Structures are given as structure tokens and as C-alpha cells.
Amino acid sequence: MQQKIQSLQRPLGTWLSVLLLLIVVIAPFYWIFTSSIKSPQEIIARTPTLFPQSFTLEHYDHLLASSAFPTYLVNSTIVAGLTMVITVTLATMAAYGLYRLHFPGRDLLFKVILVTYAFPGILLLIPLYDMLTRLGLVDTLWALVIVNVTFAAPFAVWMLQAFFRSVPHELEEAAALDGAGRLRVMLRIVLPLTAPGIASIAIYAFITSWTEYMFASILIVSDANRTLPVGLAGIIGQYQVDWGLLLAGATLTTLPVLLLFSLVGQHFVEGLTAGAVK
Amino acid sequence: MGADLSRLKSRWRLKDRSRSSYRSREALLGYVLVAPLILWLAGTILYPLFSAIRISFLDVGIIGTGGEFVGLENYGRILSSSRFWPALGRSLVWVVSNAVLQTLAAFATALILKQRFRGRRIARVWVILSWIVPTVVVVIIWRWLLGTSGGIVNYALVTLGITQEPIGFFSTGSSAFASIVFINSWRWFPLMAVIILAGMQSIPEEFYEAAAVDGASPLQRFWYITLPGLQPVLFVLGLVGTLWSFNVFDIIWLLTKGGPASATTTVPVFIYDMAFQRYRLSRAAAASVIVGLILLAFALLFIRFFSPPSEGEEQ
Numbered sequence: 001m002q003q004k005i006q007s008l009q010r011p012l013g014t015w016l017s018v019l020l021l022l023i024v025v026i027a028p029f030y031w032i033f034t035s036s037i038k039s040p041q042e043i044i045a046r047t048p049t050l051f052p053q054s055f056t057l058e059h060y061d062h063l064l065a066s067s068a069f070p071t072y073l074v075n076s077t078i079v080a081g082l083t084m085v086i087t088v089t090l091a092t093m094a095a096y097g098l099y100r101l102h103f104p105g106r107d108l109l110f111k112v113i114l115v116t117y118a119f120p121g122i123l124l125l126i127p128l129y130d131m132l133t134r135l136g137l138v139d140t141l142w143a144l145v146i147v148n149v150t151f152a153a154p155f156a157v158w159m160l161q162a163f164f165r166s167v168p169h170e171l172e173e174a175a176a177l178d179g180a181g182r183l184r185v186m187l188r189i190v191l192p193l194t195a196p197g198i199a200s201i202a203i204y205a206f207i208t209s210w211t212e213y214m215f216a217s218i219l220i221v222s223d224a225n226r227t228l229p230v231g232l233a234g235i236i237g238q239y240q241v242d243w244g245l246l247l248a249g250a251t252l253t254t255l256p257v258l259l260l261f262s263l264v265g266q267h268f269v270e271g272l273t274a275g276a277v278k
Numbered sequence: 279m280g281a282d283l284s285r286l287k288s289r290w291r292l293k294d295r296s297r298s299s300y301r302s303r304e305a306l307l308g309y310v311l312v313a314p315l316i317l318w319l320a321g322t323i324l325y326p327l328f329s330a331i332r333i334s335f336l337d338v339g340i341i342g343t344g345g346e347f348v349g350l351e352n353y354g355r356i357l358s359s360s361r362f363w364p365a366l367g368r369s370l371v372w373v374v375s376n377a378v379l380q381t382l383a384a385f386a387t388a389l390i391l392k393q394r395f396r397g398r399r400i401a402r403v404w405v406i407l408s409w410i411v412p413t414v415v416v417v418i419i420w421r422w423l424l425g426t427s428g429g430i431v432n433y434a435l436v437t438l439g440i441t442q443e444p445i446g447f448f449s450t451g452s453s454a455f456a457s458i459v460f461i462n463s464w465r466w467f468p469l470m471a472v473i474i475l476a477g478m479q480s481i482p483e484e485f486y487e488a489a490a491v492d493g494a495s496p497l498q499r500f501w502y503i504t505l506p507g508l509q510p511v512l513f514v515l516g517l518v519g520t521l522w523s524f525n526v527f528d529i530i531w532l533l534t535k536g537g538p539a540s541a542t543t544t545v546p547v548f549i550y551d552m553a554f555q556r557y558r559l560s561r562a563a564a565a566s567v568i569v570g571l572i573l574l575a576f577a578l579l580f581i582r583f584f585s586p587p588s589e590g591e592e593q
Contacts, residue, residue, distance in 0.1 A: 017390045018401065025407055025468060028419045031430065035422070048430045090315040097311030101304050109312055116319050118518045118577075120525035122546040123570045126553050126563045127326030130333060133341050150322040153315060182307050211412035213528040214546075218554050229414040233532055236418065243422065250418040254411050261410055265403040272406075272469070273476035 029254070036060070036247035043243050059244035060252070068223060069249060072231035077256075079141050079227055080209040083148040087205035090149070091156035092198055096186055098157065099164035100172070117154035121214065124150075129218055139221040147219070148209040155208075156201035162274030163197025163267075164190070196267040203260045203268060210257060228253050327570075334564040340557045352564035361540065362565060365548035366572075369524060372459065372544050376523045377516075379463040380470055387471035392478060402472060409469045417532040420461045424448075451541025454534050458542055462529050470515060477511035478504060509586045517580050521573065545569055 035043055039054040063069045097103075098110050128147060129138075137143040167190055175185045191198070213229040220226055226234070232249050235242070261268065337348045356362050391402050408416065423431050424447040432444035447457045485503045494502070527546040530536065536543035536551060543551070549569070553562035 011395075014390075014393045014395050017393070018395055021387060021390050021401075021405070024464075025405055028423060029407065029411075032415075032419050032422060044428045046428075046433075048428065048433050090318060093311040094315040097308040101308040101311070102301070103305035103308035106308065106312075109316060113315070113319070116323055118521045119323060120521055120546075120570075120573060122525050122527060122549055123330065123566045123573075124323065124326050125549065126333060126559055126566060127330040128322065129553075130329060130341060130559075131326055146322060150319065153318065157315070182304065207410050211414070213412075213414060213532070214550070229412055229528070232414045232418065236414075236421065236532065243428070246418055247422065250415045254415050257410055257412070266399075269403050269406065269472055273473050 032247050032250050036244065036251045038244075040244050043247075059248035063245055063248045063252070067235075067245065068226070068231060069228075069252070071224060072226050072228045073252070075141060075225060076210060076228040079144045079148065080206045082141075082145045083152060083209035084202050084205040086145065086149045087152045087156055088198060088202050091153050091160060091201055092191070092194075094153075095157050095160035095164050096190065099161060100167075100186075100190060113154050113157050117158055119154075121151055125214065125218070128215070132219060138219055139225055141225060143219040144209070144212065144216055144227065147215045148205070148212055151212075152201075152205040152208040156204055159201050159204060159271035160194065160197050162271055163194040163200075167193045196264065197271055200264045200268040200271045203264050204271075206260060207257055210253075330563050330566050330570075333560050334567050336560050338559040338563075341559060348560075352561045353568070355561055356565050356568060361543070361548065364540070365543050365545050366569075368455075368542070369544040369546075371455075372526075373520055373523050375459045376463055376466070377519065379459060380467045380519075383463060383467040384470035384474055387467065388475040388478060391471065391475050402475065406468045406472055408465050413465070413528045414532060416461065416465050417529060420457075420464075421533065424457065448534055449538065451538055454538060455542050458530050458533055461533065462523075462526055465529070466519075466523070470519065473511060473515060474508065477508045481507035513584055513586050516584060517577060520576070520580075524573065 034052050036059055037055055037057065038049070038052045039056050039058075042049060042052070042054050094113070098106060098113075132138055132143045132146070137146070171189055171193075172185050175189055176182070180188070211229060212227075213233065216227050216230045217233070220230060228249075232246070232253065235246055235249065334352055335347055335349060337346050337351070387405065391398065391405065395401075423429055426432060426444040426446050429444070431447075432441075435441045436444060445453070448454045481503065485507070486499060489499050489503055525546060526544075527550060530542055530544060530547055531550065534542045536547040545565070549562050549565050552565060553559050
């Protein structure tokens with residue numbers, strides 16, 4: 001009898017703990033998603049409603065039709081897209097060199113890149129602002145791309161470690177014997193096998209760029225060039241916060257990230273964790 | 279297949295001469311592949327670092343103005359400033375309290391996710407949700423949840439009779455600080471948890487089986503097997519996590535702007551405010567240099583004292 005209770009208790013404890021975790025992580029998101037489709041009256045009602053009693057898309061309508069949100073969305077997409085392309089190119093090339101080839105000074109270069117991923121960006125705020133001003137790039141999206149690549153690429157190289165190291169060297173050697181040049185081996189054999197890792201760093205670069213606020217807030221001056229984080233922060237800063245608008249904005253800003261993450265989730269987490277464990 | 283490969287490999291070793299030219303071409307390719315990233319980082323991290331030092335000796339206010347050499351004046355101003363040291367102190371409290379809260383939450387989460395339950399594969403991936411969404415969304419979420427009118431947390435607290443009046447979470451210094459520590463930890467603990475979980479999974483199951491045979495309690499197993507096994511992971515998290523946590527700016531700025539009455543002005547907020555709200559670029563650069571040196575000293579000490587023994591040195 002007692003054994004029976006114990007065997008029942010264990011899954012119950014497991015389930016309760018998982019449920020608790022789920023609530024801590026997911027509930028806040030549930031709350032903004034559902035609130036963003038409530039009527040303005042229901043949003044500010046004294047008694048919050050767990051399940052929406054009304055359904056309206058007016059906040060989304062307002063956001064997309066009569067606010068600058070679409071502009072911010074386009075800017076953020078351009079910046080994140082370019083950041084992604086450049087980061088993937090630089091990081092994949094470097095990762096191939098660092099993890100698949102042997103050359104003098106390799107370990108030193110690897111360490112240099114490691115140091116840069118932990119480097120606190122706040123220390124670069126002023127000199128990067130100074131440099132980008134001199135280059136005439138302030139108030140252009142390129143300024144943001146340059147900054148975002150700088151902060152995404154070193155960590156991307158780190159994430160690729162697990163994927164590149166898992167390709168057996170024999171495969172490459174065999175291909176080399178068949179007369180395939182290094183470049184061909186890299187493009188035809190190693191890259192396809194590391195594709196999940198490359199997809200993961202592409203999404204990592206996108207996410208890094210999508211969330212960046214500090215540099216965007218000083219490097220961009222005109223409203224037409226603002227990205228989502230700065231644009232949304234502008235709405236928060238207004239005296240009378242329009243919560244419906246803000247919650248709809250937060251929801252739409254989150255969606256692309258969720259979509260991309262759902263494509264690579266498993267590999268993404270693998271890349272994140274493998275570097276620290278090995 | 280396996281035999282084929284090993285035959286190929288031995289043939290490969292015989293071809294010594296062609297191999298050495300292959301090696302030198304390999305080295306060349308290596309440099310060519312790594313160079314673009316290294317040059318990029320040299321231009322956007324190394325050069326700016328030197329340029330920060332240069333700016334810190336000038337008297338630049340708004341960018342493009344001033345530029346006279348003033349020697350160590352900015353350093354003197356920062357070191358004798360009544361705002362810099364408190365900011366540094368707050369950063370210390372910020373880093374430590376985040377570390378404590380996140381470590382506790384992350385270990386609990388890792389242990390929860392380590393259990394066998396349906397959907398655990400999905401849970402282990404999606405748990406980092408709060409880390410992948412933009413910080414501005416995190417800020418909107420928590421402003422909405424913690425609001426004094428319509429905020430569900432205050433509604434719950436008042437309804438349950440825990441407080442009489444809604445709490446203004448961001449209205450007093452200490453509650454604002456506690457709130458941002460909580461929100462930032464909420465954002466980061468899942469990432470730490472999945473890293474710790476991966477570390478736990480890399481510990482051989484036999485260790486636990488042997489310990490079970492010897493009659494070790496769960497606490498003993500955690501203390502004598504899990505923790506030592508996690509040492510390399512905890513080292514990386516301790517070093518990188520501290521630097522990342524120190525660097526947090528946007529959550530604080532967007533929630534409190536460093537207030538009320540500077541209660542949440544940590545070093546990054548101080549530097550940003552000094553450079554772009556008070557327009558004292560050079561002084562802010564001097565602060566960056568000082569802080570950079572402090573962080574460097576921290577990193578070196580941390581590596582010196584907590585570096586885990588490498589594989590060969592063990593036992």
C-alpha cells in the first residue's frame with residue numbers, strides 16, 4: 001500500500017513542479033497576448049479577467065494603420081536580416097578555420113574570440129558612437145548592423161563549436177584523397193553536416209539584433225529610422241500609456257522571434273549549452 | 279566502410295610530401311577564413327577601446343565639440359564624483375543579488391527538467407522563452423503585470439488580503455531595485471538552467487549508481503557528485519554570467535531610468551546618462567576605462583582562483 005502511494009506521489013510531485021515552472025515562464029506571455037485582444041474597457045477594468053470577455057482587433061488595427069509601428073518593423077527586419085547574413089558569413093568561416101584546420105596561432109585566435117563574447121558592450125558605447133559619427137553612419141541602419149554583428153558573431157562562433165567538432169575528420173580526409181580541394185570539402189561535406197548549427201546562429205544573430213536597444217537609442221536620431229525596441233520604448237514613455245496599443249505591439253514584436261525559434265529550438269539550445277559543457 | 283576508411287588513411291599517411299604542402303595550404307586557408315572576423319572585431323572592439331582611452335583625456339561634451347587635451351581631469355572628476363562610487367556599489371549589489379536569485383532558480387529548474395515526464399524535450403527547449411524575446415517586451419510585460427491600476431499582481435495581493443493598498447513596485451528606491459533584480463532574473467534564469475542541465479547530463483550515470491549502492495542520500499549525491507561534476511560549467515557561468523549581468527542596461531533604463539532618486543543607477547546607467555543625457559562624453563569615457571580595468575581585474579582573479587583543473591591535471 002505504502003509503495004503504491006509513493007509511486008503515485010512521485011509523478012504528482014513531478015507534475016506539480018513542471019506546472020509551477022510552466023506558470024512562471026509562460027503565464028506572463030499568456031497574459032499580454034490575451035490582454036491585447038480585449039476591449040479598452042476590459043483592459044483597464046478593476047477586476048482583471050483571466051479569459052478575455054471581449055474580442056477586438058482594434059489595438060492591432062490602430063498599431064498597423066495609424067502608428068509608426070510598421071516603419072519600425074521594416075527597419076528592425078532590415079537590420080536583423082543584414083546582421084544575420086554578415087554574422088553567419090563571418091562566424092561560419094572563422095568556425096571552420098578554428099575547429100577544422102590546424103595552423104600556428106589558432107588557439108590564441110580562439111581565445112581572443114572567446115574574450116570578445118564576454119566583453120561588456122557598455123564599455124564600447126562611447127567610442128563606437130564616436131567612430132560611427134566620424135564615419136558618417138549615425139542615423140543609418142548600417143550603424144546598427146555593424147554594432148549588432150560585433151556582439152553576435154563571437155558568441156555565434158562559440159555556438160558552432162559543438163556542430164563543427166562533431167563532423168568526423170575521416171570524412172574530410174577521404175574526400176581529400178578523392179582529389180577534392182579544401183574549399184570543395186568545406187562547401188560540400190562539412191557545411192551541409194553543420195547546417196543545423198548554422199541555422200541556429202542565424203536565428204541567434206537575428207534575435208540579438210531584434211532586441212538591441214542601447215545602441216539603437218543613441219545611434220538613430222530620426223523617427224523614420226527607429227527600430228522596434230526604441231519605437232516601443234517611445235510609446236511606453238508617453239504620459240498616458242495606451243496599454244492596448246503597447247500590448248499589441250509587444251505581441252507582434254514577439255511573434256517573429258517565436259516563429260524563428262520554433263524552427264531551430266532544439267539545435268539552438270544544444271549549441272548554447274554544448275560550448276559551456278565541453 | 280570502416281575498413282575502407284582506415285585503408286585510405288594509411289595510404290594518406292604514406293603520401294608525406296604531398297601532405298606537407300597540403301598542410302601549408304591548410305594553414306593559409308585557416309588564416310584566410312579567420313581573418314575577416316578578427317579584422318571586424320579589431321575594428322569594432324580593439325580600435326574603440328583605444329579610442330575610449332584617447333577620448334577620456336580630452337574634454338568632449340557633445341560629440342563634435344571640444345577636444346582639448348585635459349590630461350587626467352576627467353579621471354579626477356569621476357573618482358571624486360559623489361555619483362560614481364554609489365553606482366559602482368549598486369552594480370556590485372546588482373551582480374550579487376542577480377547571481378544568487380538566478381542560481382537558486384536555475385538549479386531548481388534544472389532539477390525539475392531533469393525528471394522524466396511527458397513533453398520534457400519540448401519543455402527543455404521552450405523554457406528559455408523569456409531569454410529570446412526582446413527586452414523591451416519583457417519590460418512591457420512586467421510593467422503591465424506590476425502596474426498599480428489594472429496590474430494583476432497587485433489585484434492578487436489586494437484580493438488575497440496580503441496588502442491593503444496596491445504596491446507601487448517602482449515608486450520607492452528599494453522596491454524598484456528589488457523589482458528590477460527580480461525581472462532581470464526572470465529573464466536570465468532559464469538560460470542558466472538549460473546550461474546547468476546540460477552539465478548535469480554530462481555526469482556519468484554510473485557515479486550516481488555507485489553512490490546509491492553505497493547508500494548516499496540525495497543531498498550527499500548532489501554535494502559530492504553533481505556539484506563537482508558541474509565545476510567547469512559553473513566556472514563559465516560565474517565568469518561570463520557576471521560580466522553579462524554587469525552589462526545589463528536596457529531593462530533597468532526602460533523600467534526606471536535609474537530612479538527613483540538614482541536608486542537603480544548601476545554603472546551602465548551612469549555611463550549612458552553621463553554621456554547622452556548630461557552630454558559629458560569624455561567624462562563618461564573615463565568612467566568606462568576605470569570600470570574596464572575593474573572588470574579586467576575581476577576576470578583575472580576569477581580565472582586565477584576558480585579555474586577548474588583541466589582534464590590532464592585531475593587527480
